[in-house]
Amino acid sequence: MANKVIVEININGDPVELLCEPRQSLLEVLRDVLELTGSKEGCLTGDCGACTVVIDGRPVCSCLMLGVEAAGKNVATVEGLASGMSLHVLQQKFLEHASLQCGICTPGVLMSAKALLDRNPNPTEAEIRYALAGNLCRCTGYDKIVRAVTDAAAALAGRTHPAHGTVPSETASGMAGEMLAKGEAK
């Protein structure tokens, strides 16, 4: 049975050393080994996005990655989105806009939205929809989610030093926007 390996991951800004089986997904490691159950399992095939975490600035389905593959990386989960008693502006806007009903997709949607705003602080509605297209929500019809992300971007723009959590954002230049522009030019 001695087939577990030691993995070091930076999770929500904290260095974490953990023991996991090589076959365990990152999602399983987060939920079952570290008891960070905020990331949800909806499909285990990368289709629903409920398990989305942000790794080095990119949204990733944690069900599609092995825990051992996350070694040495910076992983941000929904548990690290708020700082202390202050909710992240996305969390606040989701509450104000009633953007969740059952709430099971919310952690993943929030993390995808965070990754979007970190690389594109002023997204269009189409860019928001593109960035969230990997997160299925069956309750809301997405309307109030898109409004909350739009409003969060506006609120962030009004600040001098946006509080973006602990994971450094990637400086990628709006890949989603470029692809959309092509699609719309059709």
Next chain:
Amino acid sequence: MASDQSREFKIIGTRPIRPDGVEKVTGRARYGADYALPGMLHGKVLRSPYAHARIKSIDVERARRLPGVKAIVTGADFPEVKGVMAQVGELIVNTHYLSLNVMAREKALYDGHAVAAVAAVSKHVAEEALELIEVDYEPLPPVMTAEEAMRPDAPVLLDELRTRLMAHRTDPGSPEGPDRPSNVPGHIRFERGDLAAGFAAADFVVEREFTTAAVHQGYIEPQNALAVYGADGHLTIYCSTQGAFNVRTLTASVLAIPEGGIRVVPAEIGGGFGGKTTIYLEPVAALLSKISGRPVKMVMNRAEVLRATGPTSGIKARVKIGAKRDGKITAAEVWLAYEAGAFPGSPFAPGAMCTLAPYAIENLRIDSFDVVVNRPKVAAYRAPGSPASAFACECVLDELAEQCRIDPVEFRMRNAAHEGTPMPAGPPFKKIGFAETLEAVRRSAHYRTPLGGPYRGRGVASGFWFNGGLQSSATVNIHSDGSVSVVTGSVDIGGTRAAQAMIVAEALGVAVEDVRPVVGDTDSIGHTDVTGGSRTALATGMAVLEAAQDAIAQLTVRAAKLWDKKPNEVKFDGGVFRSLADDGQMITLRQLAGRLARTGGPVVGRATVNAGAVGAVGNAFATVCVDVEVDPDTGKVRILQATIAQDVGRALHPDYVEGQLQGAVAQGVGWALNEEYFYDQKGALRNFGLLDYRMPTCLDLPMIGTILVEVPNPNHPLGVRGVGEVGIVPPMAAVANAIYHAVGVRMFELPMSPSRLLRRMLENRRMAVEEQASAAG
């Protein structure tokens, strides 16, 4: 309409932040799969790869020897359960078939049917053990559609079934036809007037046949259950369910143990839409726990959800409707067949009761059939039965409106049901707001703005759903600092805690932030039926209001005691108790709460309600307008704009009411355009993942406009009707009608996927070319 009536309220109609919101945006809310207990085992289910097969033997010995395996169960471990028709919430459940669905016995009846289960030290070990279980199957020919199953020579699924004619939804029925096995256990008929005379009086008659695909509720959280059997024989179940009391009743019946021996603790629930009103894993986890002596947690994966949990019925429909040139409908004849899955119990009766319910029709006949097929047993899905039958009739109405050259909204208006109009099943409507939804759409900026551009079209359709009554309990606790907690048995699936807190705050005259709503388990609150049937804000809201009023009555006695007066000499208004005498005595609720110990002890308001049978309260209507653009090269349909007008009675928290309407339209769009099951020739499901079972994404939808029409429900103290379901009824026909107006093709089959629509468009073009050629020749 709304504003004048809502002025009497301070809190109802406002949009406070939901009390469970912070937990849900920070990842702290505990859903079923998030629960863990010390020493917990993990259970997995072995499922039949055959759609129809006799189970000759099951050998579990190799699996049992795998290190880490602690318990195995098969059908032989479950008690035989006699068939009792139990009304469980809005469902009518045959407990015998429920038991067979939980674990197969002699026969596996669909791809994914549970045949054995293992509990082991990890889910990986449990999965390995499943592969070591040897099942000897004798495959039988599968029957996959209602049409096939109704043929006289069709293979029979369940030998004991006979066709029974029912007079109403809960009627056990009487035998119909010869005494031989049948795949059609139920037939219901509603009839009035003179069909032949009605059709003879028509200027136009349209007759069409429709097929709709079975679709899944598509909740993002798979089913789960954590069961702990104590050495004292007491069973505790933690699970995501729409109704903890339902789970208790159904699990007790499948395990043949007393309900009182089970406590069900409802976790937060990640969507249900009706699909979590029944049980799958709960009794299995319970037996595995009993055998192993340890807590057993079971969580389905997505493939299991799609293969084995209830979709809603695919149906076959034949509709014939006649109308006069002025748009007046003269007669309607509707034939419906609902696929129930492997066991009886499709929503064939509500399907018959809802279709054409929005219209006053004198000459009417509706036949509807319950048909078993080798597919998973259907479960409730948002307005069960109504969307599919409405799709058929609302498409025919659009054709008639076109033939009469009448605007489709006006056409519906001319036939609209009002207070006193009999429903298809007979009883008359009370005060309803159907015509108001039509008027709201007609006046909307959406409808008044013409839609331009090629391959674009606009469609309209309407729908009806009963909304539930049923039983609810609530307690309201007044704390010494003036804060309040309200306990109900209603699981919060979409913001109902907020609605309950608002009702209590309104009644007590306190701030909504001072009211903490709590969802109780089956030992801590009185019986409460499912969060379903659009009944939670409606019926539990009624219980919550009455419990708050009970607390006020008790507090009034305390205030009177303080002032040495009689209770009827004290008046409560806006959070303040006042003496009716001219002595200026007054005390706020908060102040009085601090004096409860000295005036007789704590105050707990309580109320229980039976808000009546499903359909007796709160009838709801919706009208949807959709603009589409069709890609002429691919047949892909894009939704450009969507607006829904729904009679909500009274919007308690408008944000969450709008959310229900928007979510319902989104599900309707998926049903209309993409969602379907692909079964192969052997009856095995091929699209058991969310990539191929294609639900709408953020990119597939526009913003969804909502118009909250408020025609107060006369049967509810706050005018609430319930809002969760009816919005899913109109979208499929609205989209189909829009497609017709975009590209001139009438679609008779759901989903209207790109391949289906393209095929029909190409046929149309070919026919047009041939006509041109023959005209030229």
